């Protein structure tokens with residue numbers, strides 16, 4: 351069934367070497383949701399950019415942004431978000447091109463965002479009741495679950511899947527985030543976005559999804575990406591604790607100085 355969002359909706363889809371997956375993912379997406387799509391390609395050596403251009407020529411709803419070189423998921427999304435804000439979309443989605451995020455799950459994410467205007471965003475979550483992962487080896491499950499537990503412990507985020515990359519944001523939330531300050535490259539970009547939204551008092555809902563391991567192409571997950579996430583989350587956690595202690599000391603002093 352084709353879902354037609356009431357709000358102007360853009361799906362931002364970063365690509366790097368997704369020549370086989372991209373056309374299939376887009377065909378499924380167009381079967382399930384009526385929305386615009388922006389492909390953000392980092393000059394993929396396998397020719398994904400040219401395939402994206404061909405798809406854009408055949409479908410007025412598909413747009414392509416070509417970037418010079420591989421610069422990470424975070425930078426690609428930030429460029430895509432800015433493109434969306436310049437064009438006044440209401441809802442901006444994140445979705446992988448590798449088939450892991452199933453287009454038939456997107457209407458539930460969008461419906462939740464549309465039904466509750468107080469939400470800043472909606473996350474398609476693997477680690478809530480009803481969520482699942484398919485075809486993932488045990489070590490990937492451990493990494494994802496362990497990563498999320500560490501994020502919760504360090505940052506206290508009220509979410510089960512803060513590293514997830516299947517999301518819907520309200521454009522006005524993105525507008526107030528100072529996107530140009532975000533330096534995260536790999537999947538810690540997702541955690542970074544989440545903590546920024548929450549620290550501004552925004553609410554994020556989780557909707558269960560089934561995440562499926564890609565069938566073709568190669569994962570861009572690497573040791574460097576895991577290390578970046580570990581270092582940044584640890585640093586954010588230390589900063590958070592420091593600022594809590596200084597708040598506590600300030601309020602203690604204020605109480606002591608009361609007549």
Ligand SMILES: Nc1nc2c(ncn2[C@@H]2O[C@H](COP(=O)(O)OP(=O)(O)OP(=O)(O)O)[C@@H](O)[C@H]2O)c(=O)[nH]1
Nearest residue numbers: 364365366390392421422423426446447569570571
């Ligand atoms: N433009 C751009 N896209 C990227 C970059 N790195 C990854 N992507 C895309 O971002 C999406 C997610 O990347 P994946 O390789 O699946 O990485 P992942 O989802 O973190 O890892 P897996 O869980 O192993 O699939 C895919 O559509 C990639 O093509 C990048 O540096 N630039």
Ligand SMILES: [Mg+2]
Nearest residue numbers: 446448450564
């Ligand atoms: Mg993937």
